[in-house]
Amino acid sequence: MTTPTVQFALDRLPVPAHLLDQDAHDPLAHKRQEFMLPGGVIYLDGNSLGALSRRVTERLTRVTTQEWGQALIGSWTAGAAQGQDWMGLPDRVAAKLARLIGAHPDEVAVGDSTSVNTFKALAAALATAHPGRRVILTDQDNFPTDLYVAQGLIGLLGERYELRRVPADDVAAHLNSEVAAVLLTQVDYRTGRCLDLAAVSAAAHAAGALTVWDLAHSAGAFPVELNAAGADFAVGCGYKYLNGGPGAPAFLFAARRHHAAPVALSGWMGHADPFEMARDFQPAPGARRFVTGTPMVLSLSALDAALDVFEDVDLQALRTKSLALTDTFIALLDPVSERLGLTLVTPRDQARRGSQVSYRHPDARAVMAELIAAGIVGDFRTPDILRFGFTPLYHSFADVSRAAQGVQAVLEAYA
Known part of the structure; x- marks a missing residue:
């Protein structure tokens, strides 16, 4: 594993009061607890592999031990009336x-x-x-x-x-x-x-x-x-x-x-x-x-x-938060992007943006390796893209703030 040039505790980085307030009023904040997220990491790669839902571990335990382990082939049709059959x-x-x-x-x-x-x-x-x-x-x-x-x-x-x-x-x-x-x-x-x-x-x-x-x-x-x-x-x-x-x-x-x-x-x-x-x-x-x-x-x-x-998620609220998270990340890195060699390639226009933010950097592959080692897990795409995915169900504005600070710190040290 790569040893980061700069080390810091992500969860101790300060978060501006207005972003903490946004988290306090976030209608999707309660969804975070439904996912198993490792400590000391800000996971910004859900656009490659989403985080593990706690419901999945419970369901797979039941499917393997009961439906497969006990009911065996009967599970293909058992419970059809209740919508629980494999077919x-x-x-x-x-x-x-x-x-x-x-x-x-x-x-x-x-x-x-x-x-x-x-x-x-x-x-x-x-x-x-x-x-x-x-x-x-x-x-x-x-x-x-x-x-x-x-x-x-x-x-x-x-x-x-x-x-x-x-x-x-x-x-x-x-x-x-x-x-x-x-x-x-x-x-x-x-x-x-x-x-x-x-x-x-x-x-x-x-x-x-x-x-x-x-x-x-x-x-x-x-x-x-x-x-x-x-x-x-x-x-x-x-x-x-x-x-x-x-x-x-x-x-x-x-x-x-x-x-x-x-x-x-x-x-x-x-x-x-x-x-x-x-x-x-x-x-x-x-x-x-x-x-x-x-x-x-x-x-x-x-x-x-x-x-x-x-099931109970308002999809418009999902979009609203996605745009707010990505807007915030862009705004936090804007003041230092030019000095740190970052070139934003994601559209600023909300209507033309998905739920990720990407930058070009001449040493993107090495930089992403440094970021991952420091606990900020995004990913690299050829030839020079640093990609950060934002998932409204489990990301907070505090995550965005700390990730932006971490990106700046790593790039400052890398430069």
């Missing part, structure tokens, strides 16, 4: 996710990874698009897996399709009669820039194209309104702001108007009657048709329990 897990988790992303429960399928779901959603979009359209339009700096999946799908479909990469802000200008689908990530994983979901979707539709949105850095960080925005398809992961644990199942959204779209990966759990064991695929109603294999019971149970923390 119903994907649909129950889908219903909890639906509220967070502005969808109907029958528009959400849960399972597989974000990459696999991107393949399924993009394939469905291409099959549903106007005949003769051949272009997948995407952000040239989109998250790599989205680009890889699109490349792989095109490789299977043949040369009649093209992946066209343009700057995110120029997508609307490149919409034309060739574009079949627009593949975009709502919040950029490096900079935290947030695209206007409704405006981009409307522009795509006006040009006759469909949309596939990646919500990996959106869902759980702030309210996403897929149906209100007219989105066609979307995907997202369960282990970042949704706190479902490492490798948690992902989700796929398909608007009701696309429920007849072909399913590229048709597995037995997407069948209308899986245990009929029919030799031909008959899709289940709704987005459930996009579920492929056997539910991953342990990881699905963890995600199911993690999502319960959102």
